[in-house]
Amino acid sequence: MKNRLAPIKLDSYQPLREVVCESLREAIRNGVLRPGERVMEIQLAEELGVSRTPVREALRKLELEGYVVMMPRRGTYVASMSIRDINEIFEIRTALESLSNGLAADHITDEELEHLQRLLVIIGGYIKEGNIDKIVETDIEFHDTMYHAARNERLVGVISNLRDQLTRFRTLSMSYPGRLEETLEEHRLIVEAIANGDRKTASKAAERHMENSEKTLLKAMEALEAEKKAKAKKAKK
Numbered sequence: 001m002k003n004r005l006a007p008i009k010l011d012s013y014q015p016l017r018e019v020v021c022e023s024l025r026e027a028i029r030n031g032v033l034r035p036g037e038r039v040m041e042i043q044l045a046e047e048l049g050v051s052r053t054p055v056r057e058a059l060r061k062l063e064l065e066g067y068v069v070m071m072p073r074r075g076t077y078v079a080s081m082s083i084r085d086i087n088e089i090f091e092i093r094t095a096l097e098s099l100s101n102g103l104a105a106d107h108i109t110d111e112e113l114e115h116l117q118r119l120l121v122i123i124g125g126y127i128k129e130g131n132i133d134k135i136v137e138t139d140i141e142f143h144d145t146m147y148h149a150a151r152n153e154r155l156v157g158v159i160s161n162l163r164d165q166l167t168r169f170r171t172l173s174m175s176y177p178g179r180l181e182e183t184l185e186e187h188r189l190i191v192e193a194i195a196n197g198d199r200k201t202a203s204k205a206a207e208r209h210m211e212n213s214e215k216t217l218l219k220a221m222e223a224l225e226a227e228k229k230a231k232a233k234k235a236k237k
Contacts, residue, residue, distance in 0.1 A: 004032050007049035020050060021058035028067050028078055029167045035080040039068065066165045086166070086217065093162045094210040100159060101190060101206040102199040103150035112149045116142065116191050120184065127180045135180065136170050142187065146194070166217075172224065173217040182212060 005027055008019055024044070027033045041059070045052045059076055062068045070076045119142045126134045143163070147156045174180060186209040193202035 003047045005044065005047040007047070016050060017054040017057040017061075020048060020054045021061050023048060024055075024058055024062060025065075025067060025164070028062075029164070031168060033078050035078050035168075037078045038075050039078060040075065065161060081165075081169070083218065083221075086169075086214065089162055089165055090210060090214040093159065094207055094214075096155065096159050096162070097206040097210050098203040100147055100150045100152075100155055101194065102203040103152060103155075104146050105194045105197050105199040105202040107151040108149040108194055112145055113191070113195055115145055116194070119145070120187055120191060123184055123187070127184060132171060132174060136174060139170075139174075139183070146190070149194075169217055169221070172220045173213065176216050176220040176223075179216045182216075183209075186212065 005023065008016070008023060010016070014022075024033070024039075033039060039059070041052045041055045045055045048055065059068055059070070063070050063076075067079055068076050069079050119138055123135060123138050123142070126138060144160075147159055150156070174183070186205065190202060190205045190209065193205050
């Protein structure tokens with residue numbers, strides 16, 4: 001079977017277990033390792049060109065982050081994401097995004113604010129081009145800038161972890177008809193509130209953005225599932 005994972009480059013300054021962890025994390029985010037798929041230490045070690053020890057350590061960390069599930073006597077599997085899981089993640093993330101944006105309204109620097117405004121222009125350009133990969137990449141940078149503007153590193157860590165658990169669905173959500181334009185407008189309202197130092201409005205704008213993001217993701221998942229069923233039904237005829 002052809003290797004799906006690229007061998008690890010051993011010239012990184014990071015500990016090997018961290019490099020392996022990031023490689024596996026990206027493979028899960030990008031759908032190379034799929035939800036429900038069993039992953040085995042020996043196979044991963046062979047593909048990555050490392051020993052089993054850093055792979056084992058990486059899998060333990062990924063379990064804590066919610067990317068994999070380790071089941072006694074059954075093995076390790078890429079975590080699946082249920083509707084309930086998504087509801088719970090968004091429920092927590094909405095509260096934390098509200099807090100983060102409120103803090104950003106109090107603490108953001110002129111340089112960070114200028115960077116956010118510049119990113120809005122860049123995202124608008126990518127929307128016109130229909131470049132979904134660049135939109136997703138820049139959207140992540142946009143949110144990271146806002147998180148750090150809150151000046152609370154623990155909060156940044158928790159939000160980033162929750163966001164990472166949904167990264168594999170980001171492209172699906174963004175591709176839903178009309179969502180890109182809606183997201184850009186929601187981002188503009190958030191930046192406007194932060195620029196005005198309006199903590200309450202910034203928090204409310206973040207809550208609306210998260211609520212709309214969840215609704216869109218669930219609709220996109222429903223549409224995808226309906227499409228799969230239609231194709232399966234057609235294939236049986």
